[in-house]
Amino acid sequence: MNGERPLTRDMKPDGEPLSLQEYERAGGYRAVRQALRMAPEAITRLVSDSGLRGRGGAGFPTGQKWSFVPLGAEAPHPKYLAANADEMEPGTFKDRWLLEGNPHQLLEGMMIAACAIEADVAYVFLRGEYTLAARRVERAIAEAYQAGYLGRHPFGADRGLELYLHVSAGRYMCGEETGLLNALEGKRANPRAKPPYPQVSGLFGKPTIVQNVETLACLPHIITHGAAWFHGLSRGVDAGSKLYGASGKVKRPGLWELPMGTPLGELLEEHAGGLRDGLKLRGLLPGGASTDFLTERHLDVAMDFTHVEKAGSRLGTGTIIVLDDRTCPVGMVWNLEEFFAQESCGWCTPCWSGLRWAERLLDGLERGQGSEADLDRLEWIVKFCAPGNTFCALAPGAVEPLGSALKYFREDFMAHIRERRCPWS
Amino acid sequence: MLAEQERREIEAELERYPRRDAASIDALRIVQRHRGWISDDSLREIAEFLQMSPDDLDSVATFYNLIYRRPVGRHVILLCNSVSCWIMGYAQLRQELHRRLGIGFGETTADGRFTLLPIVCLGACDHAPALMIDQDLHRDLSPDALDRVLEGYR
Ligand SMILES: Cc1cc2nc3c(=O)[nH]c(=O)nc-3n(C[C@H](O)[C@H](O)[C@H](O)COP(=O)(O)O)c2cc1C
Numbered sequence: 001m002n003g004e005r006p007l008t009r010d011m012k013p014d015g016e017p018l019s020l021q022e023y024e025r026a027g028g029y030r031a032v033r034q035a036l037r038m039a040p041e042a043i044t045r046l047v048s049d050s051g052l053r054g055r056g057g058a059g060f061p062t063g064q065k066w067s068f069v070p071l072g073a074e075a076p077h078p079k080y081l082a083a084n085a086d087e088m089e090p091g092t093f094k095d096r097w098l099l100e101g102n103p104h105q106l107l108e109g110m111m112i113a114a115c116a117i118e119a120d121v122a123y124v125f126l127r128g129e130y131t132l133a134a135r136r137v138e139r140a141i142a143e144a145y146q147a148g149y150l151g152r153h154p155f156g157a158d159r160g161l162e163l164y165l166h167v168s169a170g171r172y173m174c175g176e177e178t179g180l181l182n183a184l185e186g187k188r189a190n191p192r193a194k195p196p197y198p199q200v201s202g203l204f205g206k207p208t209i210v211q212n213v214e215t216l217a218c219l220p221h222i223i224t225h226g227a228a229w230f231h232g233l234s235r236g237v238d239a240g241s242k243l244y245g246a247s248g249k250v251k252r253p254g255l256w257e258l259p260m261g262t263p264l265g266e267l268l269e270e271h272a273g274g275l276r277d278g279l280k281l282r283g284l285l286p287g288g289a290s291t292d293f294l295t296e297r298h299l300d301v302a303m304d305f306t307h308v309e310k311a312g313s314r315l316g317t318g319t320i321i322v323l324d325d326r327t328c329p330v331g332m333v334w335n336l337e338e339f340f341a342q343e344s345c346g347w348c349t350p351c352w353s354g355l356r357w358a359e360r361l362l363d364g365l366e367r368g369q370g371s372e373a374d375l376d377r378l379e380w381i382v383k384f385c386a387p388g389n390t391f392c393a394l395a396p397g398a399v400e401p402l403g404s405a406l407k408y409f410r411e412d413f414m415a416h417i418r419e420r421r422c423p424w425s
Numbered sequence: 426m427l428a429e430q431e432r433r434e435i436e437a438e439l440e441r442y443p444r445r446d447a448a449s450i451d452a453l454r455i456v457q458r459h460r461g462w463i464s465d466d467s468l469r470e471i472a473e474f475l476q477m478s479p480d481d482l483d484s485v486a487t488f489y490n491l492i493y494r495r496p497v498g499r500h501v502i503l504l505c506n507s508v509s510c511w512i513m514g515y516a517q518l519r520q521e522l523h524r525r526l527g528i529g530f531g532e533t534t535a536d537g538r539f540t541l542l543p544i545v546c547l548g549a550c551d552h553a554p555a556l557m558i559d560q561d562l563h564r565d566l567s568p569d570a571l572d573r574v575l576e577g578y579r
Pocket residue numbers: 053054055056057058059060062084085086087088089172173174175176177178210211212213215216392393394
């Protein structure tokens with residue numbers, strides 16, 4: 001572990017974005033020039049060797065994803081790249097930091113990914129509420145065009161790259177890989193059946209890669225410093241540094257770039273300052289709304305994909321949401337299921353009917369109208385929405401906090417039933 | 426009829442996609458920026474310009490949270506109701522907004538000044554509770570701070 005913070009090191013303390021000149025002075029836009037001299041396969045191999053896994057939540061190996069894109073003279077064109085800047089997972093606010101603080105780093109990452117898959121057109125798919133990020137990314141794109149880094153012959157290269165900002169109009173499903181493609185095509189953000197996979201037939205039927213903002217931001221640094229260096233950033237099994245965050249009733253909510261695999265307890269105590277005075281930790285969601293609760297017992301878990309999974313949850317987006325002892329766990333889960341039920345696209349029965357039913361049952365429990373049979377019903381819904389039963393990962397993700405809450409906070413559910421009211425209200 | 430300015434802006438978007446109808450969301454956003462919301466007439470005008478059926482465009486328009494198919498006030502308040510804000514005092518903030526403005530979610534004040542809507546996580550969870558008014562994010566709010574914030578929107 002070398003303690004470096006490549007993704008945020010160059011950002012300004014006041015949060016103002018780096019201009020193109022400032023970014024270049026800090027070493028920016030050298031990696032893409034290097035990438036342009038490499039064969040696409042060599043870039044993909046380097047990224048595979050670096051161990052980079054997707055930072056959007058699923059942790060899929062990035063190089064492996066690219067390896068399915070057809071290359072060379074026979075490949076269909078135009079090929080597309082989309083930066084997933086939809087960031088609508090409740091409790092998640094990490095990509096905002098990168099978008100607002102250093103948009104050129106994202107653009108350079110996109111240029112490198114475009115080299116690797118020989119993409120012709122790239123989009124930044126940005127959620128509509130990120131208005132400040134929209135202005136800054138738009139400006140960075142204009143600067144890059146002006147400098148000749150985008151367009152017909154970027155950096156004098158043969159292959160052109162057009163890069164556009166698409167500002168979305170809001171729905172959680174837009175962040176799902178294939179939902180995003182439909183949204184970019186101007187349709188409802190329903191997911192698509194796979195196969196065909198987007199790498200082969202994605203946006204407008206052409207080979208397409210969708211990649212999270214943080215994933216893309218890692219690329220210039222991997223090109224510059226190499227795979228071994230990227231592994232060296234980590235304290236855990238998975239490579240790199242990671243943006244972690246904390247929200248809820250902690251002393252210092254915020255965001256930090258730390259070595260991948262930083263222990264959960266260190267994140268909570270040292271960086272977030274621990275719980276506010278007088279409050280105790282009940283549990284936390286380690287990586288956004290659609291991850292399983294962890295508890296006090298898990299504070300020594302290393303926050304990387306591998307270890308969080310072993311502990312029964314997922315690293316997800318790496319932004320933890322803290323539940324304290326003065327907040328009702330049943331109410332918190334109700335809030336989460338209300339979100340997921342609302343954002344269901346309505347395609348599959350377990351999702352639209354199961355999640356709304358769960359939300360209604362939880363609401364009943366909160367009002368003191370629940371019974372023990374309701375807990376069995378909730379358990380049943382958790383199984384009903386398991387991976388494989390639905391078209392996309394929204395429903396399986398939605399029941400992760402529910403299933404784990406039933407496990408860890410059983411006694412709190414029972415108290416609602418016994419007392420016929422919410423003990424916290 | 427779409428105004429000259431609206432057409433120009435939509436045409437700039439069309440260059441970014443290989444198909445006209447792909448710009449539907451951009452076009453809806455552009456017209457809404459000029460007119461405040463998307464009326465049935467606006468919908469028909471956009472659909473015609475994009476060579477889509479109004480029904481197809483409407484199914485897109487109604488899917489997305491930030492496209493308003495009903496009139497809204499001069500300023501739109503988007504109050505985050507997601508989990509971190511819920512933990513940090515969303516309910517009190519909501520109650521105070523209802524009390525001060527005299528409206529519930531989905532309603533507009535009688536003077537047409539504010540429309541109040543719920544919104545999912547605004548990505549400001551470390552500064553919860555949060556809300557947006559028009560293009561501006563307001564963070565670390567408390568019921569007491571609302572006066573000062575609302576003051577800025579006439
Ligand atoms: C309902 C849903 C919403 C999602 N939202 C986002 C998002 O906002 N941003 C993101 O990067 N990934 C999101 N994902 C994950 C994407 O499907 C996809 O895995 C990711 O963008 C791939 O990029 P990565 O490999 O770089 O992580 C979402 C997934 C689901 C099922």
